[in-house]
Every structure is written in structure tokens, then in C-alpha cells.
Amino acid sequence: MDLLDIRNLTIEMDGPHGRVRVLDKVSLQLKEGEVHSLVGESGSGKSLLAKAVIGVLNPLWDVTADRLWWNGKDLLAMTPKQRRAITGRDMAMIFQDPLAYLDPNSTVAEQITEAIPAGDVTGTFMHRRIDRKTRVAQLLHRVGIRDHDAIMQSYPYELSEGVAQKVSIAIAIAHRPKLLIADEPTTAMEPSTKDQIQRLLGKLAVSQNMSVLLITQDVASILPATQRVSLLYCGQMMEHGDTETILNRPAHPYTDAMIKMSLQAHAELDPKSKLPSLPGAVPTLRHMPIGCRLGPRCPYAQKQCVKAPLVRHREEQSYYCHFPLNEPES
Amino acid sequence: MSHLLEAVDLFKTFRPRRAWPWSKKSVALEPTSFTLEAGQTLAIMGETGSGKSTLSKIIAGVEAPTGGELYLNGQKLNYAQSKRRCQNIRMVFQDSDKSLNQQLTVGQQLEEPLLFNRDMPSSERKQLINSTLRKVGLLAEHAAFYPHMLSTGQKQRVAIARAIILDPQIVVADEALVALDPSVRAQIINLMLDLQKDMGISYIIVTHSPQIVKHIADKILILYRGKMIAFNETERLLTEKQQPYIEALLHEHLTNHSQITGNSSAKVTE
Numbered sequence: 001m002d003l004l005d006i007r008n009l010t011i012e013m014d015g016p017h018g019r020v021r022v023l024d025k026v027s028l029q030l031k032e033g034e035v036h037s038l039v040g041e042s043g044s045g046k047s048l049l050a051k052a053v054i055g056v057l058n059p060l061w062d063v064t065a066d067r068l069w070w071n072g073k074d075l076l077a078m079t080p081k082q083r084r085a086i087t088g089r090d091m092a093m094i095f096q097d098p099l100a101y102l103d104p105n106s107t108v109a110e111q112i113t114e115a116i117p118a119g120d121v122t123g124t125f126m127h128r129r130i131d132r133k134t135r136v137a138q139l140l141h142r143v144g145i146r147d148h149d150a151i152m153q154s155y156p157y158e159l160s161e162g163v164a165q166k167v168s169i170a171i172a173i174a175h176r177p178k179l180l181i182a183d184e185p186t187t188a189m190e191p192s193t194k195d196q197i198q199r200l201l202g203k204l205a206v207s208q209n210m211s212v213l214l215i216t217q218d219v220a221s222i223l224p225a226t227q228r229v230s231l232l233y234c235g236q237m238m239e240h241g242d243t244e245t246i247l248n249r250p251a252h253p254y255t256d257a258m259i260k261m262s263l264q265a266h267a268e269l270d271p272k273s274k275l276p277s278l279p280g281a282v283p284t285l286r287h288m289p290i291g292c293r294l295g296p297r298c299p300y301a302q303k304q305c306v307k308a309p310l311v312r313h314r315e316e317q318s319y320y321c322h323f324p325l326n327e328p329e330s
Numbered sequence: 331m332s333h334l335l336e337a338v339d340l341f342k343t344f345r346p347r348r349a350w351p352w353s354k355k356s357v358a359l360e361p362t363s364f365t366l367e368a369g370q371t372l373a374i375m376g377e378t379g380s381g382k383s384t385l386s387k388i389i390a391g392v393e394a395p396t397g398g399e400l401y402l403n404g405q406k407l408n409y410a411q412s413k414r415r416c417q418n419i420r421m422v423f424q425d426s427d428k429s430l431n432q433q434l435t436v437g438q439q440l441e442e443p444l445l446f447n448r449d450m451p452s453s454e455r456k457q458l459i460n461s462t463l464r465k466v467g468l469l470a471e472h473a474a475f476y477p478h479m480l481s482t483g484q485k486q487r488v489a490i491a492r493a494i495i496l497d498p499q500i501v502v503a504d505e506a507l508v509a510l511d512p513s514v515r516a517q518i519i520n521l522m523l524d525l526q527k528d529m530g531i532s533y534i535i536v537t538h539s540p541q542i543v544k545h546i547a548d549k550i551l552i553l554y555r556g557k558m559i560a561f562n563e564t565e566r567l568l569t570e571k572q573q574p575y576i577e578a579l580l581h582e583h584l585t586n587h588s589q590i591t592g593n594s595s596a597k598v599t600e
Contacts, residue, residue: 041511042482161378188509190378190538191579218512261512263541271545271564272523277516281481 003178003211004030004053007067011048011057011235020285023048023235024293024308032178035205035212037222037243039258040232043282046215049232050181053213054091055083092172096184098164102156108167109152112136115174139170142207144200162193166200173204179211180204186221198223219247220262231255234283234293236308241317251317251324253300254278292321300325332404334532335366335389335500340398342384358384361398362558364551368499369526371533373547373564375540375579381556383504386536390421390502402499417447420493424505426485430477436463436488437473443496458495465528466491467521483514487521494525502534507542519546540580544568552576 011023023045030036040046051057052068055075068075070090075083095101103111113132121131140148143166156164165185172180182201186194202225205212214223222229222243229247230240231254239252250256259265260276269275278297289295291306298305304322311318314328340362343355359381366372376382387393389400394409401407402418423429431439440459444450450458460470466487477485486506493501503522507515523546525531537543543550543564550567552560560567560576568580 041513191540192377258512261516263539266516266545267541269545274523275516275519275545277520278513281483281514282511284481 001072002029002069003032003034003071004028004213005067005069006049006053007065009049009052009063009065009068011045011052012062012064013058014060015285017286020288021235022285023052026232026235026237027311028230028237028240030179030211030213032211033205033209034228035202035214035223035226037214037216037226037229038232039216039219039222039229041217041282043234043284044232045235046232047183048235050093050183050213050215053179054093054181055080055087089175090178091181092175092177092179093181093183094165094168094172094185096187098161098168099156099159101168102164104156107153107155108159109133109136112139112152112167112171112174115171117175135174139174140167142173142204143167143170144196145170160193161189162196165189165193165197169197169200169204173208173210176208177210179213181213181215183215184217185214187217194221201225218262219258220264231258234288236293237320238294239317239319239321241319245316249326251314251319251326252321253298253323253325254294255319256325332401333365334368334403336363336401336404337365337389338363338399338401340385340388340395340400342381342388342393343396357556359388359553360557362551362553364549364558364561366500366532366534366549368532369530370548371526371535371546372549372551373543374534374536374551374553375538375543376553377538377579379555380553382536382553384556385553386421386502386504386534389500389534390419391415392421413447416443417496418498419500419502420496420498422486422489422493422501422503422506424509426482426489427477429489430485432477434476435473436475436477436480439488440473440492440495443492447496462491462495465494465525467517482510483517486510486514486518490518490521490525494529494531497529498531500532500534502536504536506535507537508539522546544580550580552579 006026006028008025008027009023010021010025012019012021026049038046038049052063057063063076065076070086113136116132116135120135121128123131136152137148140151145151145163145166151163159167186197189197201212201214202223204210205225214226216222226243228241229243231238231252233254238254239246239250246255247259250259257278266275280297283289291308295301295305300323302323309320309322311320340359342359343357345351346356362385374382374385384393388395391409391412399406407415437459440462441455444455444458459473463470463472468484468487480488507518510518522533526533535547547564550560550562550564551558554575
């Protein structure tokens with residue numbers, strides 16, 4: 001059974017210019033221990049999807065889904081209290097800017113101690129105190145920080161970007177969650193730090209048997225350990241499936257463009273030559289195209305594209321397009 | 331034949347926090363010399379805290395160097411010569427959201443540098459704004475827009491338009507490409523290359539992404555903890571054998587190098 005099973009999740013909000021569909025029938029399945037990357041440009045609704053799973057969306061927005069199941073339980077049918085219990089126990093999230101996420105007024109040790117569940121430490125007051133301290137040191141070691149004594153006593157402003165991100169991961173895994181949502185954890189980081197954090201997340205997924213839902217902007221920065229990839233554009237799912245297949249034989253024009261626009265692809269082109277790019281810009285919420293929302297920017301668009309395509313399957317991948325690329329020769 | 335821009339032993343020191351005026355200074359940038367030709371692109375690379383932003387700020391005149399000289403077209407450029415500097419060296423920032431003034435229309439923002447630096451009637455100013463907007467791929471109508479009405483890519487285009495409207499010789503781009511979406515980033519890089527071809531602008535690009543550097547840079551300058559460890563043509567740096575650190579930085583296999591160092595730039599001189 002899937003750990004997280006989302007079918008046709010739709011989020012609608014009332015803007016100043018009428019009702020807008022910010023997520024349009026998005027489906028996503030996440031198995032236990034799986035690393036899943038969610039790729040999309042800004043404004044594609046990838047953070048909204050994560051927020052819908054965690055349950056921190058604005059209550060005035062309409063969230064409807066055929067299925068929003070966690071371990072076979074329907075998250076949408078629960079009372080807020082039941083839902084909070086599940087979210088607090090089984091899910092955790094890390095963010096793009098760790099220094100904004102950490103509390104500037106307390107030390108790293110205090111912040112990690114807060115995240116350790118009360119049931120984990122027992123005994124007298126002193127025992128609990130010592131236990132907590134060792135747990136904090138263990139957690140820091142687990143995320144690859146070796147001189148725990150110095151780090152435990154420092155305040156967030158004293159940490160470098162990479163270490164702060166590692167501390168926020170330590171806080172996230174303190175209660176052994178089943179799902180870790182990483183919302184652009186490595187955007188705007190320099191390559192060496194980025195590499196460290198990515199390897200750490202991949203390692204944790206294996207060692208803790210934790211699912212990771214990684215949200216990124218760029219196909220180049222998905223985790224090396226990623227098993228499955230989904231691509232979102234303007235609130236619509238474009239393609240999802242096995243990483244290898246998608247990166248080698250993309251079916252959707254958007255996936256194809258994203259791969260060509262990634263940083264890795266730039267390095268193979270001649271210096272100072274024109275880079276491939278999609279024309280135009282991501283449409284605003286006021287002017288969402290009808291049908292397939294990639295339509296106006298898509299080089300292969302035709303008349304049929306004003307109708308939203310249904311899902312189609314091909315071996316290891318599913319895509320939403322009338323005119324797929326890289327069709328196998330029959 | 332003089333170089334377009336020549337830096338001779340530029341350096342910058344800061345007084346560390348909680349220190350006496352006579353105590354040792356921390357060095358942000360050790361004496362650095364380099365040259366830049368017209369129509370070429372120089373990329374400044376390095377880790378966080380290596381002084382690359384300090385160097386770009388000194389070139390753009392945001393900060394005064396502690397010592398050393400900067401020559402533009404063979405003539406010395408002092409820190410206080412802001413008139414000459416701002417007509418020839420312009421800067422583009424990382425966050426176009428914050429660098430544009432939300433209270434002014436795009437047209438007003440583009441007009442400001444002309445008001446301060448050029449003596450031209452308002453009809454000519456309008457014409458120049460129109461043609462500059464078209465050069466960066468926007469429409470003349472965009473002059474009436476406020477920044478919040480534009481998308482991220484368009485805002486970055488406006489920032490570039492503001493940089494090139496005075497027909498400068500050098501544009502300094504401090505991390506202007508990292509925070510953009512892939513499609514927008516590719517568009518902006520294409521635009522910058524086109525402008526370089528048409529107007530002969532030189533770029534000084536500060537970035538830590540080796541792929542972008544390989545694509546657009548003619549020369550690379552690598553800083554490590556404020557010290558210049560390499561300055562050469564891109565081709566030669568990529569093909570010839572280099573120090574392991576440079577190879578790692580250029581080929582992005584750098585791992586476990588900057589472990590836990592609070593601020594790697596603070597280094598005390600002898």
C-alpha cells in the first residue's frame with residue numbers, strides 16, 4: 001500500500017478577480033522509503049501540494065480530492081485534531097532558508113531538545129536531562145556534524161548555511177517521521193554545500209526508512225537517490241514516473257524543455273551559443289490558459305491542446321499530453 | 331594599448347567586531363590584480379565568504395577599497411569619482427524585486443539615471459527609454475507599468491535595461507542568475523549574450539555555478555578566502571592541469587571542503 005496516495009487533488013481559491021484553480025487534478029503516489037522529486041518552476045503549485053499534505057492551507061480555500069490518503073486513512077475526512085496528531089507524529093518539513101526557520105533567540109541544543117518527543121526519555125529529572133543531551137548529540141552526528149559540543153552551544157547566526165540546514169534536518173528527524181518534505185532545501189546554495197545536503201538526504205532516506213518528497217526548481221538538482229520524478233507546471237501535473245526513463249526518454253514537451261534548460265545541459269553546449277528556452281513567461285493566476293496550461297508556450301501545441309489531456313501511460317511513466325515525444329517504434 | 335579595466339593590488343580590510351581600533355584587521359580581500367578587455371566577460375568564482383562580492387562591490391563603487399588602484403581605459407578611477415564611474419560601470423543585483431523601486435513606474439526608474447547623468451530634453455529621454463526597453467525584449471508600453479505588474483523575468487529585464495541605458499562599458503552582475511527559474515535563466519543569459527554582441531559590453535559576473543561560467547565567461551578569476559588563486563582564460567583553466575581545489579570548483583566535485591566554519595572570511599593578518 002502506498003504511504004501517501006493523492007488522486008485528483010484540486011485547490012481553488014477566491015482571488016480579487018474571481019475563482020482560480022491553483023492546483024488542477026494532481027495525482028501523486030509515494031511508497032514507504034521512496035525518494036520522490038517534485039520539479040516545477042515558481043508558481044507551479046509545488047509548495048501548495050506540500051502544504052495540502054501537511055494541512056496548513058488557508059481554511060477559506062477549497063481543497064477537494066478523490067483521495068488524500070495517508071496509510072489508508074482519509075486525511076480530508078478527519079477532524080482537525082486527528083489530522084494534527086498524524087501530521088505531528090509522521091511528517092516533517094524543511095525549508096529553503098534555514099536561518100529564517102531557526103529561532104534566533106535560542107541555541108541549537110535547545111531547539112533540537114524541543115523536538116524530541118516526551119515519551120522517548122524516561123527516569124528521574126536528571127536522567128531525562130542527560131538522555132536528552134545524548135539524543136541531541138546523536139541527532140547531530142546522524143546529520144553529519146561531528147563537533148557537536150561547539151554546535152550545540154551556538155546560536156543560528158554563528159552557523160554557516162550548510163550547517164544550519166543540517167541542524168534543521170536534525171530537528172525534522174528528531175521524532176522519526178515517516179515522510180520528510182524538503183521544500184527547495186538546496187536552492188541558492190553553493191555547489192559544495194548543495195552536494196553535502198543532497199547526499200545527506202539520500203542517506204537518511206535509506207538509513208531511517210523515511211520517504212522524502214523533494215521539491216526543486218531545476219531538474220539538475222534532484223537527489224541522486226531519487227527513484228521517481230513528477231513535473232508540475234501552473235498547477236497541472238505534466239509527467240511522472242521512473243527517474244531513469246523520464247530523464248532519458250521524456251514524453252512531455254515540458255519535461256524535454258526542462259532537461260534541456262538544466263545547468264548540466266548548458267555545460268555541453270558551445271560557449272556563448274544560444275541556450276534553448278521556452279518562449280514567454282509563466283502565466284499569472286489571472287490569465288490561466290484553458291486546457292493544457294503549457295499550451296501558449298509549447299512548441300508542439302495544436303488545436304486539441306485547448307482540451308486538458310487525460311493521463312496516458314507508457315511503461316514506467318505517465319504523462320498528460322496529446323502529442324508525446326520519443327514514442328517507441330512499433 | 332590600455333586595457334578596459336585594470337586593477338592593481340586592490341585590497342580591503344575590515345575592523346573585526348568587538349575589537350580595538352589598533353587591533354589586527356580582518357582581511358576580506360588580499361591584494362588582487364587583473365585586467366579586462368572590451369567585449370569580454372570575466373567571471374569571479376569562489377565559495378561563500380571568499381570575497382567575491384567584496385571585489386564586485388569595490389569595482390562598482392559601492393565600497394571603497396582600503397588600498398590599490400583601479401584604471402578605466404588607462405585612466406585612474408578614484409572611489410570618489412562617482413560621476414565617471416556610474417556612467418561606465420553599472421550593476422545588476424540578485425533580487426530584482428528588491429532592487430527596483432516599487433513606488434515608481436518602469437519608465438520613471440529608467441529615466442532617473444538619464445536625469446542625473448545626461449543633459450537631454452524629455453522627448454529624447456522618452457525615445458531612449460523606448461528603444462532600451464525594446465532592446466531587452468520588452469514593449470514600449472511597459473514603461474507605464476509598476477514593478478509588481480511584471481513577472482520575475484521581466485523585472486530582471488528591467489534591471490538590465492536600467493544598467494545599459496547609459497551605454498556603459500562594464501556591467502557587474504552579482505549573482506544575478508542563480509535565483510531564477512530555469513526557463514527565465516536561459517532567456518536572460520541569451521539576452522546578455524545578445525547585448526554583448528550588439529553593444530560590446532563587458533560583463534563581470536559573480537557566481538558559484540561552474541556551468542554558467544563555462545558558457546559565458548572568457549576569463550575566470552577564482553578567489554579562496556580573499557586570495558586570488560587563479561586568473562586565466564576559461565579554455566586554459568578547463569583544459570590544463572590545475573590545483574585540486576580549482577579542479578573541484580570548476581568540475582563541481584567539491585565535497586567536505588568547507589565543514590563547520592562560522593565565517594570563513596574572517597582571517598587575522600600577521
